[in-house]
Structure formats: C-alpha cells, structure tokens
C-alpha cells in the first residue's frame with residue numbers, strides 16, 4: 001500500500017518534471033501559474049496550522065517581488081540571487097513585524113495582516129523615485145530570457161521544495177507545537193511550549209517563501225507594479241485552493257491548486273469580467289458544507305474512517 | 319469602569335475640539351472636509367460595530383454591501399430617473415432584504431463555528447458580491463450627477479461645499495436612533511442583553527436567533543442608507559465600497575467594542591487627520607497610510623495592554 | 628528550602644479581589660491541600676503560580692528563585708506543571724500524543740524519546756489503549772491524560788485541580804493510588820479538592836481559602852474542626 005503510494009507520487013513528480021519536453025508554451029504557463037499559487041497556498045496553510053489566519057500573503061509576496069526587482073534594476077544584481085534576496089527581505093521584515101503582530105489573535109491578527117498589505121503597497125506607490133510609483137518598474141530582461149521551459153523548471157523546483165518543507169514540518173516536533181497552539185494555547189503554554197517562538201518561526205518561514213515566490217514572479221515577467229504585484233489574487237486564490245483541497249495538510253493545497261488552477265484557466269476564457277466570483281462561491285460553499293476539503297471527503301469515501309492524529313483529522317472549527 | 323471610560327472620552331473630545339480650532343485657523347478647508355468625511359466614515363462604521371458587538375462576527379463583506387447600495391441607487395437613477403434622495407427608502411429596504419438573505423443563507427450557519435469560518439465566509443461573500451457586480455456592470459466607473467450635491471456657500475470668506483454636511487446629520491441621526499432603540503425599545507434591550515451574554519439572554523427567554531437576524535438586517539440597511547447619500551458625490555465602481563470595511567474596523571477598534579458614541583468621535587478625528595495629511599503638499603498619496611497606521615497602532619496598543627503574559 | 632513559596636500574593640479582577648495577601652509554602656515531597664468553597668480563589672492561585680496571568684502584587688519563589696517575571700512555558704521548564712479543573716485535552720491528538728506534548732516541550736525531548744517516555748507515563752498512571760483518538764474517552768481517561776501530560780514534563784511541583792470531581796468511588800480510589808505513587812517519587816503535589824474524604828486521605832497539611840484569603844491552616848483534622856472553616860463552607864454551599 002505504502003509502496004504503491006510512493007510509486008504514484010514518483011510518477012507524478014517525473015511526469016511534471018518532463019512537461020517542458022512535450023508541452024507547448026501555453027500549457028507550461030498554465031502550470032507555471034499553478035505552481036506559483038500552490039506554493040502560496042501551502043504557506044498560507046502552514047500559517048493556519050498555528051491557528052492564525054493570515055491575510056498578508058499578497059503583502060509579503062509583493063515585498064519579495066519589489067525587493068528582487070529593485071535589486072536587479074538599481075543594483076544590477078544577478079536575477080537568481082535577487083530571488084533569494086527577495087525572500088530574505090520578506091523574511092527579515094516578517095521577523096521584525098512578528099514581534100508586534102504575533103501578539104495578536106483571531107480577527108485582530110487577520111485584519112492587521114490585511115492592513116499591512118495595503119500599507120506596503122501604498123508606501124511603494126508613494127516612493128516613485130525608488131519604485132517607479134504607480135506605474136511600476138520594468139526590468140531590462142526577463143528571467144532566463146523568458147524561456148518558458150526553464151521558468152517552468154524553476155518554479156517547479158521551488159514548489160517541490162515548499163511541498164518538502166510542508167511534509168517535513170508535519171512530521172517534526174514543530175508539528176506538535178503548532179497543532180497544540182491551535183488547539184488550546186493555554187494548555188500549550190502550560191505544557192512548556194514557547195508559543196511566541198514557534199509562531200515567529202512559522203511566520204518568518206512562510207513569509208520568506210512568499211517573498212521568494214513573489215521575487216520569482218517579478219523576475220519571470222520582468223515587471224513590478226503596485227496594483228498587479230500586490231493584487232488580492234495572491235491571497236484569494238491560494239486561500240481558496242487550500243480550502244478546497246483541505247486545510248491543515250500538504251496534499252490539500254496541492255490538489256486544490258491543480259484543481260482550481262485548471263478551472264480558472266477555463267473560466268477566464270468564458271467569463272472575461274468577474275470570473276473570480278467562482279472563487280468566492282467556492283470559499284463560501286466549502287466553509288458551509290465541506291470544511292474538511294475535497295481530499296479528506298474523498299479519502300473518507302474509501303476508508304470510511306478518518307485517519308486520527310495531527311492535521312489530518314482537523315476540521316475548520318477552532 | 320464606565321466612569322473612567324467616559325472621562326477619557328471627555329478628554330478626547332476636549333483634545334479634538336482644540337485640534338479642530340487650531341486646524342480651523344490654519345487650514346479651514348481641512349477642518350470642514352474632515353468633519354464631513356469623518357461623519358460619513360462613522361455612519362458606515364456603526365453597523366459594522368453593531369454586527370461585531372452583537373453577533374461577534376467581523377463582516378469582511380461590509381464595504382461590498384455599500385457598493386450594492388451605490389449600484390442600486392445608480393440603477394434607479396439611470397433607468398428610471400429617480401433622484402438619489404428619493405431612493406433613500408427603496409434602497410434602504412432593499413439592502414435590509416439583501417442583509418437578511420445573506421444572513422439566513424450563510425452567516426447564521428457559522429455563528430457557532432468559530433472565528434476562522436466566519437473570517438473566511440465573509441471574505442468569500444465580499445468576493446462574490448464584488449465579482450457579481452463586475453460581471454454585470456464591468457469595471458467601468460459610473461456616476462450620478464445632481465446639481466445640489468455640488469452646492470456651496472461662503473462663510474467668513476471661506477467657500478465650501480454644503481451637501482456633505484448631510485453626512486454629519488445622518489451620523490447623528492443614526493447614532494441617536496440606535497441609542498434610543500437599544501435603551502427604549504424591548505427589542506433593543508433584548509439586543510443589548512444578547513450582546514452582553516447570549517447564553518444568559520436565551521435563558522431569560524430572549525429569542526436570540528431573531529435578534530441576530532434583526533441586527534444583521536438593520537445594519538445592512540444602515541449601510542444602504544449611507545450608500546444612497548454617497549452616490550451623488552462618488553464615482554461608482556465594483557470596488558468603491560471595499561476600503562470602507564477596513565476604515566470601519568479602524569474606527570471600531572479605536573472607539574473600543576460597544577462604544578457607539580466613540581465611533582462618531584473617532585470618525586471625525588480620523589477624518590480631520592486624513593484631511594490634514596491631504597492638505598500637506600505631497601501628502602495626498604499617504605492618507606491611506608494614516609488610516610491603516612492608526613488601525614495597526616490601535617490594535618497593537620490594545621493587545622499589548624491586555625495581553626501581558 | 629521550600630519548593631514553592633508565595634509572599635503577599637494578590638490578584639484583582641476589576642473590582643474583585645480574587646486572591647488577597649496570600650503567603651504559603653510547600654516543601655519537597657509534601658502533598659499540600661488547598662480547600663475552600665466555590666469561588667474562594669483556589670484555581671486563581673494555580674493560575675498565578677503557573678503564570679497564566681500576572682499577579683497584581685506579591686512574590687512567587689520556586690526552588691528559591693523568584694519567578695514573577697517568567698512566562699508560563701518558562702515556569703513549566705523550571706518544573707511547574709498543572710492539570711486543569713475542566714479538562715483541556717488537545718483535539719486531533721491521540722491520548723499518547725497528548726502526553727507526549729509534555730515530554731517534547733516540558734523536557735525538550737526528541738520525538739522518539741518523548742514517545743517512549745509517554746508510554747512509560749501512561750503505564751505509571753494506568754492509561755490504556757493510548758493510541759486512540761480522544762473523541763470518546765471516559766472522564767477518568769481524560770483526567771489521566773491531564774495528569775499524564777503534566778507528569779511528562781517531569782515537574783518538581785504538580786498542581787492537581789479538582790482531579791476527583793466527576794469520578795465514581797472506584798475511579799477515585801484508583802486516582803488516589805496514582806497520586807500516592809507520585810508522592811513516593813518525591814514530587815511536591817498541591818491538590819485542590821472539594822471531596823473531603825480525598826483531602827483527608829491524601830494530604831499532610833491543608834490551607835483553607837475563603838474570599839481569596841487564608842482562613843485556616845494545618846492538618847485536615849485540625850482545620851475541619853475550626854468554626855470559621857465550617858462557616859465558610861456552610862455559608863456558601865447548600
């Protein structure tokens with residue numbers, strides 16, 4: 001059983017890696033986007049595993065994007081190095097912000113992260129000499145000169161790394177800490193868990209990843225602009241994807257991202273205005289009727305009982 | 319406790335008045351504009367605070383309901399030639415119905431589910447509304463022009479618009495109306511009781527689920543009322559109401575939960591502050607930072623004061 | 628040197644002084660009882676020592692060190708553990724994993740180590756079928772999880788907050804045995820208990836709280852005789 005599952009996973013990994021060998025540029029760009037959102041969905045979910053719902057995904061994504069783009073445009077940094085720098089910048093900022101926002105809980109944490117996203121974008125818009133202001137900054141060259149295959153491989157590797165991090169976390173001691181914190185913070189503290197330390201670790205980790213993905217996005221399209229780079233889509237889509245697939249798990253956001261990523265491509269074609277409505281409806285329906293997500297609902301059909309322990313049995317109730 | 323709170327409030331009023339006088343001399347337009355905008359912010363924030371206080375739900379779709387009201391007013395105007403002022407009653411009623419429907423279909427089912435579900439579902443609703451509007455009316459901005467909304471007057475050599483003083487009037491009317499409702503009517507007292515202690519209220523025989531339904535419907539109706547009066551002065555597009563969710567939360571956080579009077583004060587204070595920032599050369603782009611900066615600051619100080627562990 | 632000592636401890640909730648001028652100590656290997664009518668402030672004392680919320684005034688010394696400024700998890704690392712009056716198990720964890728939490732974070736063990744240790748603790752307290760979800764556990768098992776998690780952090784001082792409440796006679800007897808076993812291991816235990824038979828059985832010394840203050844102190848037999856104590860109970864309880 002276990003070996004069979006490993007084989008299936010390996011088959012997927014290899015098939016996805018070899019996509020550029022036979023797929024055209026359109027198909028590659030669809031999956032490129034899916035991997036971007038998949039990585040963000042995983043980071044959003046990892047933060048949620050601590051019980052904190054972040055609306056700041058788009059903000060740290062955007063900061064990473066800007067940091068990397070400006071380092072290339074103004075300081076002539078190597079684009080690949082700048083992607084790492086974008087992540088480092090987002091992570092560092094998250095570290096300092098964490099001392100404030102991680103004292104907050106529930107709606108106060110969520111709304112503050114949302115407010116921070118706006119603050120970041122407004123600040124960037126208001127520093128035209130550095131950032132190009134509202135019209136943004138265009139980079140001289142796109143990453144890998146815009147080669148769709150190389151860009152695909154790059155984001156594919158990044159997404160794999162994020163998946164690996166998520167799996168590793170769910171098997172680590174940290175998993176026990178953050179799950180306990182989400183369950184009952186008082187019990188967690190009384191059992192010796194340094195709640196702040198773990199929240200900060202997860203916040204910095206997820207923010208760094210968001211920054212890296214944002215930086216990659218900026219380098220790939222050689223372009224940053226406040227409206228586009230801090231777009232709510234970078235919050236909304238990952239959130240919907242994680243929810244649909246099933247939160248508090250690795251498989252959930254991955255499956256959700258592929259599913260919704262494909263659906264959204266189709267919708268974009270038939271509905272030029274307002275195709276995001278589908279995401280809104282999905283979020284509402286999932287919360288109301290299937291808070292455990294598709295993957296668990298599906299698993300339940302086959303195994304009849306839910307696996308016990310950790311994130312796998314968690315529902316959305318707090 | 320209560321006495322201390324109101325003492326602080328008087329201090330705040332005193333400071334506000336002093337600041338207003340100073341600003342009135344330095345830049346009278348900023349003062350007038352600040353009071354007008356601030357009152358509007360307060361009208362919109364009151365229903366958000368009501369839902370948060372009574373139902374315990376932060377409605378992230380708050381601003382989108384405002385957008386719905388604007389488009390309803392716009393449609394009545396452009397299709398049937400109804401003057402916005404005459405739309406007051408139908409749009410307010412329409413929004414009450416929309417509010418009740420949304421409550422029954424969604425909010426009602428997550429009241430016990432916890433804050434994560436509530437945050438997610440209202441976020442989803444906000445998206446459904448704004449995208450629905452986008453798919454019907456596209457993103458093209460619309461407007462409703464009326465002559466009276468640009469009327470102005472000159473006082474002591476200062477020329478300023480008069481229409482937006484209506485916001486102050488409405489803010490006071492809504493505030494007084496809400497206070498009277500909560501203190502003098504049976505349903506209002508029940509609402510107050512539910513806000514204090516829902517379980518206790520249900521034990522003494524209050525129909526808690528009706529109170530929730532009523533409060534949500536009433537709140538969205540007030541949002542509708544506000545939207546009607548905004549229409550003659552703002553450009554209408556699918557995201558027109560969106561920023562008001564955060565602004566409303568900023569005022570609510572500043573006033574403290576359950577302090578309705580404080581919302582009007584906070585609104586005017588922030589309105590003036592924002593107008594002053596706008597009046598500073600090169601400052602206009604930063605006014606959003608004012609709101610969100612204050613919001614973050616207020617939340618932080620509250621958290622730090624309450625949360626020493 | 629006492630394991631725990633408080634000096635002039637006070638806690639105010641708004642207008643209510645829940646704990647007032649409380650000075651007491653507990654020495655190594657002792658089982659100290661804290662009794663008193665409902666609302667006397669017993670749980671609040673535990674919360675203060677555990678650092679759940681800050682005291683209004685007064686000092687807390689643990690193994691000779693002032694711990695007022697330490698946060699809850701730091702106090703746990705120093706050796707203070709507690710159970711909760713209304714059990715607070717962690718959902719989505721098995722019974723064993725609940726106990727593991729204490730070993731993982733109270734003692735800083737690795738996963739494999741903590742698992743072994745948690746099995747040992749479960750053995751010690753007689754918790755069976757530990758790999759189950761906690762969804763349908765009995766009250767007794769839930770209480771054992773509380774103890775297990777606290778013990779797994781290897782404390783020097785253990786608070787047991789109304790451990791026997793809701794248990795039947797047999798279960799109570801079983802729990803008393805568990806506590807005795809812990810005492811044999813030189814743990815300092817402070818029991819908060821409403822069931823007087825248990826207090827008499829277990830404790831060498833009791834302090835009686837009423838309205839947040841100590842009204843009597845001594846062996847159970849001594850304090851139970853005192854008029855003030857009887858009044859405090861009769862006045863408040865039906």
Ligand SMILES: Nc1ncnc2c1ncn2[C@@H]1O[C@H](COP(=O)(O)OP(=O)(O)OP(=O)(O)O)[C@@H](O)[C@H]1O
Nearest residue numbers: 640643645663664665666667668669670671672712
């Ligand atoms: N977090 C809190 N906020 C406000 N008041 C509190 C809080 N915790 C306890 N109190 C009040 O402090 C007083 C003492 O409560 P405490 O729980 O310590 O009593 P207790 O002796 O444990 O009672 P019981 O036997 O019922 O458990 C009570 O009046 C209670 O209402």
Ligand SMILES: [Mg+2]
Nearest residue numbers: 669670671712
């Ligand atoms: Mg108690």
